[in-house]
Amino acid sequence: MSYEPDPDRGIREQLLRLARAAGAEAADVVAMRAQTLDVSVRKGALEDAARAESFGVGLRVFKGKRQAYGSSADTSPEGLQRLAEQVSAMCGAVPEDPFTRLAEPAEMARGWIIPDLYDAAPALSVAQLGDLARAAEDAALAQSGITNSDGAGAGQSVHWIGLSTSTGFSGGYAHGGTHVSLGVIAGKGDGMETDHASAQATYATDLEKPESVGLRAATRTLARLGARPGKTGAFPVVFDRRIAASLLRTLSRAISGPRQAKGTSFWQERIGTAVCASAITVIDDPLKPRGLRSVPFDAESLPVARRAMVENGVLNGLYLDLRSAGRLGLTPSGHASRGLSSPPGPNPSNLWIAAGTVTRDDMIAGIDEGFLVTELMGASISLSTGDYSRGASGFWIRGGKVVHPVAEMTIAGNLKDMFLNMVPADDLEFRDG
Known part of the structure; x- marks a missing residue:
């Protein structure tokens, strides 16, 4: 997965200009982008693999003590223009709120530190994520008394979040994550019990060992019998x-x-x-x-x-x-x-x-x-x-x-x-x- 801490600043700044041109007295824009890859396995066989990407912007407009907000996944020039005009028009129809406002420049964050939120290591492949899920499931199924699997899954994601305001703030960051989870079954018939376990971490190297997650799921399930x-x-x-x-x-x-x-x-x-x-x-x-x-x-x-x-x-x-x-x-x-x-x-x-x-x-x-x-x-x-x-x-x-x-x-x-x-x-x- 590619990394750029603030890839959408230009789009946010463009939408702010369009909002002001459409009549906004003040505005802020949030942009959110995500890349995800998830796999699921059951009894060792890969059942599903899904890669997804999403991107959207949210606009908040102020006129006096009125605010309105809207969002769009269409970030073409025409889409941004339409969003700015629609939200600005909405703002005139909402009641006043004496407490709604943007942060003043003196209140804003300056020189912030991003607390180690992005794992720069190469992204895991479908095969590697499948191996994580299988390792968790195999460890659980190896425990005496575990009779079936509800399936196991693993995935990675990166989310980009950016914010720009008409009062002078602009910043963004990326936050990554890796996860593994599973559910298993013990017993038979009316005596069946099920439980699950999961783990997630910002860095893949910090993720709990999948075998440990699987053993925890099995232990929890067996204890319920x-x-x-x-x-x-x-x-x-x-x-x-x-x-x-x-x-x-x-x-x-x-x-x-x-x-x-x-x-x-x-x-x-x-x-x-x-x-x-x-x-x-x-x-x-x-x-x-x-x-x-x-x-x-x-x-x-x-x-x-x-x-x-x-x-x-x-x-x-x-x-x-x-x-x-x-x-x-x-x-x-x-x-x-x-x-x-x-x-x-x-x-x-x-x-x-x-x-x-x-x-x-x-x-x-x-x-x-x-x-x-x-x-x-x-x-x-x-x-x-x-x-x-x-x-x-x-x-x-x-x-x-x-x-x-x-x-x-x-x-x-x-x-x-x-x-x-x-x-x-x-x-x-x-x-x-």
Whole structure:
């Protein structure tokens, strides 16, 4: 796959000029380009190989306190002219928003560092990706008790993202990635169980060995055999690290600026107060080298930085774009992201809970009776009240030991209490799947 950090600057600048000529008082343009190659195998045979390329531009136009936006994959001169005229005309028909704006020059990122996001090694071929998928599948199928494969896949991609604004910002970067995944089946008939595993990395050399991914999928699947319902009652719950990320997603939504501005968060106006147990520190780092969600600047041209969103249990700040920061009277946090046909909105980058001091085994050993959750299904979560209810499966704990798999369980509580009583384990790993 070819590499150029900002191949579409000329098109973005051209579209900005066309937007101004069509009546825009201010504008920004985002360009997104992608090259992907994916293969899938099942029982060693190549089932599919797909190469795809895509490119599009998104235009946002401002007239006074009105904004409108649109996108197009037609980047011919005629296509860009049409997009500029259409979005500019739309802008006159939308209501005013006193908080919509572009970043001022003094707010923009300058001299940014791209956090090692592109793997310059030669791209993997269809055959090489097929070998990765087969290695994962072979390792899983070699485990006694694994009876079938749901298939395995591997792929590589490069995404180019560029942003230009009429207030003087222009920048772009490329972000690459390699991934492998599979699902396998254990047992037969009504006793069949299935599970999966995956891994991805910005650099192919950092990717977890496919054999390890396959073994993890097999181990997970075999452990589910013989699952039965557990007890009903109030018990300690241990979240396996593979699904603990779902709690972080919920946390990030609760401290989203737009939600806070609407007054619909269970952590309303809690900056500077304890919202989690004192052992909890939550880090967001958009500059993590080779991070899966790393960026050198945000989607509104603002600088980005590592932040402790929660530190020793205390909420330090919110996820804020320019608009939500204006509504709340706060400073934007540099977390804006966007698609081609949508306005910016705040989102987390590389987000994790800092490792604790208690091992997973010691945590389980201290539980007389409880539930180790390894999978969550469905969701009934109220971000306004914190009420939480999800289907779950995993393993029952008795006498400090995992004794048998359980399924068809529901865990319920309130997120405010859950976060205040949470204990982090020491098994932090930066791995997907």
